[in-house]
Amino acid sequence: MKTYNLAFKYRIYPNETQANTINQTFGCIRLVYSRFLAQRKELYETEKKSVTYNTQAKELVPLKFELPFLKEVDSIALQQSLKNLETAYKNFFQKRTIKKS
Template structure:
């Protein structure tokens, strides 16, 4: 027999703000590098790897300072 547990979380306002910033920043970074990958593939027929994206992520954080507000591992 399998058991399942269902939980409901009620974050405080500050926690909800941090969660929303993390989700939004992750979405921004994903879409940014997806566009880069499509652009590079269309022009050179090559793919942009994880290491290349990780190197560019530090430069992206310098350009968009608000990316430093969230946890760095969530952006990777």
């Protein structure tokens, strides 16, 4: 029996409001990722310790009060950026990163 792998390509054409929402979400994701990455780097450099995803997820709530525009985007996207950071950090310390030449 033959198996086939099928793929579908989709292209979306968001209107102006949707495009603004998408751009705002990506901007907030970058901000959260960068801010918590800097926190992890600083803690590792000073104390040789690391923070977990759960700790940083709890810190995300007060950050939303400090930066109210974070409340306007999807909270799941912000949490996923923290999970991506956790994965990247684990991969780095387990030597599973790709070296650029």
